[in-house]
Amino acid sequence: MEFTVELNRVTKKFGDVVAADNVSLQIGRGEFFSLLGPSGCGKTTTLRLIAGFEEPTEGEIFINNENVRDKRPYERDVNTVFQSYALFPHLTVAGNIAFGLERKKTPRHEMGRLIEEALDLVRLKGMGDRYPRQLSGGQQQRVALARALVLKPEVLLLDEPLGALDLKLRKEMQLELKSLQEKVGITFIYVTHDQEEALTMSDRIAVMERGRLEQVGTPEEIYEFPKTRFVADFIGVSNFFSGQVIRAEGETLLVRTDGNLDVTLPLDHGFTEGQRVQFSIRPEKFSVGPQGKGRDGENELVGEIANRIYLGGSIHYVIALSAEEKVTVFLKNERTAGQQPSFSVGERVTVSWHRDDSVILGD
Amino acid sequence: MKRGDYLKPLDWFTSAGYLFLYLPICILIAFSFNTSRFSVVWERFTWEWYGRLIRDPLVLDALKNSVIVAIVAMILSTIIGTLTAYGLYRYRFRGKSVFDGILFLPIVTPEIVVGISLVIFFVMIKYNLGLTTIIIAHVAFDIPFVMLIVRARLQGMDRTLEEASMDLGADEWTTFFKVTIPQLLPGIIAAALLAFTLSFDDFVITFFVAGVGATTLPLKIYSMVRLGVSPKINALSALIVLFSISLITVADRLQRMRV
Numbered sequence: 350m351e352f353t354v355e356l357n358r359v360t361k362k363f364g365d366v367v368a369a370d371n372v373s374l375q376i377g378r379g380e381f382f383s384l385l386g387p388s389g390c391g392k393t394t395t396l397r398l399i400a401g402f403e404e405p406t407e408g409e410i411f412i413n414n415e416n417v418r419d420k421r422p423y424e425r426d427v428n429t430v431f432q433s434y435a436l437f438p439h440l441t442v443a444g445n446i447a448f449g450l451e452r453k454k455t456p457r458h459e460m461g462r463l464i465e466e467a468l469d470l471v472r473l474k475g476m477g478d479r480y481p482r483q484l485s486g487g488q489q490q491r492v493a494l495a496r497a498l499v500l501k502p503e504v505l506l507l508d509e510p511l512g513a514l515d516l517k518l519r520k521e522m523q524l525e526l527k528s529l530q531e532k533v534g535i536t537f538i539y540v541t542h543d544q545e546e547a548l549t550m551s552d553r554i555a556v557m558e559r560g561r562l563e564q565v566g567t568p569e570e571i572y573e574f575p576k577t578r579f580v581a582d583f584i585g586v587s588n589f590f591s592g593q594v595i596r597a598e599g600e601t602l603l604v605r606t607d608g609n610l611d612v613t614l615p616l617d618h619g620f621t622e623g624q625r626v627q628f629s630i631r632p633e634k635f636s637v638g639p640q641g642k643g644r645d646g647e648n649e650l651v652g653e654i655a656n657r658i659y660l661g662g663s664i665h666y667v668i669a670l671s672a673e674e675k676v677t678v679f680l681k682n683e684r685t686a687g688q689q690p691s692f693s694v695g696e697r698v699t700v701s702w703h704r705d706d707s708v709i710l711g712d
Numbered sequence: 713m714k715r716g717d718y719l720k721p722l723d724w725f726t727s728a729g730y731l732f733l734y735l736p737i738c739i740l741i742a743f744s745f746n747t748s749r750f751s752v753v754w755e756r757f758t759w760e761w762y763g764r765l766i767r768d769p770l771v772l773d774a775l776k777n778s779v780i781v782a783i784v785a786m787i788l789s790t791i792i793g794t795l796t797a798y799g800l801y802r803y804r805f806r807g808k809s810v811f812d813g814i815l816f817l818p819i820v821t822p823e824i825v826v827g828i829s830l831v832i833f834f835v836m837i838k839y840n841l842g843l844t845t846i847i848i849a850h851v852a853f854d855i856p857f858v859m860l861i862v863r864a865r866l867q868g869m870d871r872t873l874e875e876a877s878m879d880l881g882a883d884e885w886t887t888f889f890k891v892t893i894p895q896l897l898p899g900i901i902a903a904a905l906l907a908f909t910l911s912f913d914d915f916v917i918t919f920f921v922a923g924v925g926a927t928t929l930p931l932k933i934y935s936m937v938r939l940g941v942s943p944k945i946n947a948l949s950a951l952i953v954l955f956s957i958s959l960i961t962v963a964d965r966l967q968r969m970r971v
Contacts, residue, residue, distance in 0.1 A: 400875075400879060401878075402875055402878075402879075421878065421883070422875070422878040422879050423878045423879070423880075423881045423882055423883050427879075428879055428880065429875075429876070429879045431872050431875070431876060433870065433872055435870065435872040435873050435875065435876035436876075437873060437876070437877075437891060437894075438895075439894040439895065448877070448880050448882070448890075449880035449881050452880060452881035452882050452886065453881060496880065497879075497880075500880070500881070
């Protein structure tokens with residue numbers, strides 16, 4: 350695979366604070382890559398390192414296979430869409446878009462055409478004469494996008510570009526950004542703290558926490574097979590268990606949880622008898638009923654419904670399996686005429702799930 | 713009891729305060745139109761004193777000097793002050809807080825002290841007193857004011873604008889001239905107007921560093937007053953007040969302009 354951006358053991362310290370800790374990343378050409386994490390996790394710092402606004406304390410950054418150690422931001426073939434948009438208030442929309450083209454010494458006649466094309470691309474035709482303050486938040490966001498895209502960079506860096514927009518507009522812009530990225534075909538590196546946004550738009554996601562990369566993978570990998578407790582917790586909802594390995598048996602690992610429940614996990618050769626193990630199960634992986642499906646590898650436990658939240662399309666239950674262990678279960682609302690397969694608080698039910706739906710977590 | 717009644721004494725004090733500030737100036741302006749030469753008794757309205765003023769070659773000469781000094785001092789102090797303020801804002805270095813702190817010192821130092829120190833300095837380096845020394849002195853006392861105004865503007869500026877500019881391919885110089893300066897422009901113009909006014913009106917420091925022959929308008933007024941206050945001085949003062957107030961008003965407006 351061809352990489353447009355590569356980070357090799359990059360560390361950035363601000364005094365004693367380690368904002369990025371030994372980060373290594375390889376981002377492919379044309380990829381929509383997201384840096385996801387809570388605020389202060391180092392995602393913006395990583396982006397700023399790539400843009401050239403910060404210099405790494407250690408490590409190397411490559412853009413198009415070229416080490417950019419001594420390159421100033423204006424010498425790098427990347428452009429940024431800032432969270433605050435950072436539109437020049439003293440220039441019109443067209444003036445803002447022209448700013449980068451002028452630096453590139455683009456001929457006048459060509460510039461007019463490129464600006465028109467860029468405005469067209471972000472659906473702001475005819476707005477070239479307005480000033481940024483005369484535009485709405487969403488429109489300003491598009492101008493910021495057009496200003497960067499008109500330069501046809503190898504890589505576009507986006508720092509929470511939708512953060513300031515209201516929810517409805519956000520959703521619209523997410524889809525629009527994604528289709529725009531597919532249309533122009535350039536690499537997007539997208540910083541966000543919104544897991545749903547990252548899952549919706551990205552080809553791959555890097556989850557960051559306290560300056561470190563927790564996991565890099567496709568949205569599906571990240572959601573279905575989180576590697577650490579942090580990832581399982583940050584993305585979606587997870588039920589966590591910890592316990593002790595009893596023994597390995599064929600394809601399974603037999604585990605007794607701290608709440609004294611015996612369950613099976615997929616075999617992992619890293620574990621031996623008596624070792625502590627931590628695992629998680631997504632709430633929609635459970636089935637609830639009088640009895641399990643009786644599939645091979647199915648875990649079946651009896652529990653009591655402790656809480657029920659009706660959400661229309663789905664119903665969320667909290668089910669107590671033991672004194673300390675409760676699981677959150679999402680069930681589809683399957684009510685049809687004459688049938689009402691729903692449970693009420695206090696009812697005793699059988700909770701079942703396949704052992705392969707349990708994900709063993711690292712630290 | 714209504715709120716308005718409660719505030720009555722305060723209204724009174726406010727009015728008294730303004731009266732105290734502006735009444736003497738108003739009287740001065742009024743008497744510049746008085747026909748009587750000596751008394752402060754009103755006789756008849758006349759433009760005569762203004763006519764005499766603009767025909768007095770010594771006054772015109774002093775005015776020319778004042779304008780030259782004020783313009784040159786304005787240009788130099790605005791450039792130096794703006795760049796210094798930007799340097800202090802932009803770069804981190806050892807002792808920066810000290811530099812920030814002593815910015816105000818020249819403003820609160822008594823003018824007479826500044827004047828004496830400058831004249832000692834010029835004598836020490838054996839520099840002949842004249843228009844040049846006046847300009848140097850004025851640049852020196854204008855700079856902190858320029859810095860204060862420009863700094864206030866800088867603190868309101870969005871720092872990411874400069875990053876955006878560099879991101880779009882502009883080097884440091886281009887960024888400074890194409891993005892930073894336009895953002896600061898209202899502040900810079902306000903600072904320049906204030907510098908011009910301060911320089912144009914200054915008496916104490918100028919008095920020390922002027923030497924022989926280089927007479928500015930305030931110095932000229934002072935020497936005229938020694939021969940007695942004539943309505944001609946009233947007329948001249950009235951013009952200066954009018955001019956200064958208009959410049960300061962414009963400067964104030966510009967300073968309030970949003971980024």
